[in-house]
Amino acid sequence: MTAAPTAAPAAPLVLRGVRHSYGEAEVLHGVDLTLRGGEAVALLGPSGSGKTTLLAVAGGLLRPTSGEVTVLGAPLTGRRDEAARRVAYVLQAGSLIPYLTVEENLLVRRVVTGRRPTPADRAEARRLLEAVDLAARAGRYPDRLSGGERQRACVAQALFTRAPVLLADEPTASLDRARGRAVTELLTAHARDTGAAVLLATHDERALDLTDRTVSIEDGLLRDGH
Numbered sequence: 394m395t396a397a398p399t400a401a402p403a404a405p406l407v408l409r410g411v412r413h414s415y416g417e418a419e420v421l422h423g424v425d426l427t428l429r430g431g432e433a434v435a436l437l438g439p440s441g442s443g444k445t446t447l448l449a450v451a452g453g454l455l456r457p458t459s460g461e462v463t464v465l466g467a468p469l470t471g472r473r474d475e476a477a478r479r480v481a482y483v484l485q486a487g488s489l490i491p492y493l494t495v496e497e498n499l500l501v502r503r504v505v506t507g508r509r510p511t512p513a514d515r516a517e518a519r520r521l522l523e524a525v526d527l528a529a530r531a532g533r534y535p536d537r538l539s540g541g542e543r544q545r546a547c548v549a550q551a552l553f554t555r556a557p558v559l560l561a562d563e564p565t566a567s568l569d570r571a572r573g574r575a576v577t578e579l580l581t582a583h584a585r586d587t588g589a590a591v592l593l594a595t596h597d598e599r600a601l602d603l604t605d606r607t608v609s610i611e612d613g614l615l616r617d618g619h
């Protein structure tokens with residue numbers, strides 16, 4: 394037997410032949426997608442094309458009807474998997490806990506029960522809140538934020554987890570052009586600086602020049618963009 398060549402490190406996120414159906418209706422028809430570490434990829438497609446479904450399958454929120462998803466080489470079979478813990482999510486519906494302040498909503502993502510946040514945790518939470526222009530809102534509760542502020546808090550929350558895979562579903566939907574670009578820039582810089590793979594779903598073509606690559610989805614099928 395010959396020795397196996399040194400294996401390249403597994404890609405942060407790989408989807409192979411992923412199909413998904415809601416009842417009888419198949420909405421993903423065999424998606425193949427690989428995200429490399431350090432790249433930010435835009436998933437562009439019109440409303441109803443399958444972006445949210447693809448992200449939900451990639452994050453373990455939905456099981457594919459067939460095909461497979463791996464995170465750093467480990468199979469993802471559900472939200473409780475070890476693999477799923479390596480995926481951070483910016484959900485369209487938001488993910489802020491209402492009885493925690495904005496800053497606490499970040500800290501709770503990484504600081505496990507029983508451990509107090511360190512000064513370094515707090516400093517990083519503050520740095521991220523500053524990056525999304527929410528430093529002045531750090532002590533507020535989510536119900537006292539605007540829709541755009543909530544969306545930016547969710548982005549900061551996902552970045553704070555330092556997960557190697559970050560999936561963001563329309564993270565700029567409630568933002569004006571300048572803030573939308575700032576958030577896209579932040580996600581791209583996060584990929585570059587931390588080596589994370591970032592996939593952001595959007596139907597907004599205005600910020601595509603900021604990501605490393607675009608893949609388009611139409612009627613549940615991918616085609617490579619630029």
Ligand SMILES: Nc1ncnc2c1ncn2[C@@H]1O[C@H](COP(=O)(O)OP(=O)(O)OP(=O)(O)O)[C@@H](O)[C@H]1O
Pocket residue numbers: 415420438439440441442443444445446447596
């Ligand atoms: N829970 C569900 N049950 C049945 N069909 C669904 C469900 N969720 C989505 N669909 C259908 O699956 C298809 C893809 O929906 P999906 O939400 O993934 O698209 P999208 O590209 O994210 O759209 P949008 O940009 O409007 O959020 C659509 O035809 C939608 O009607």
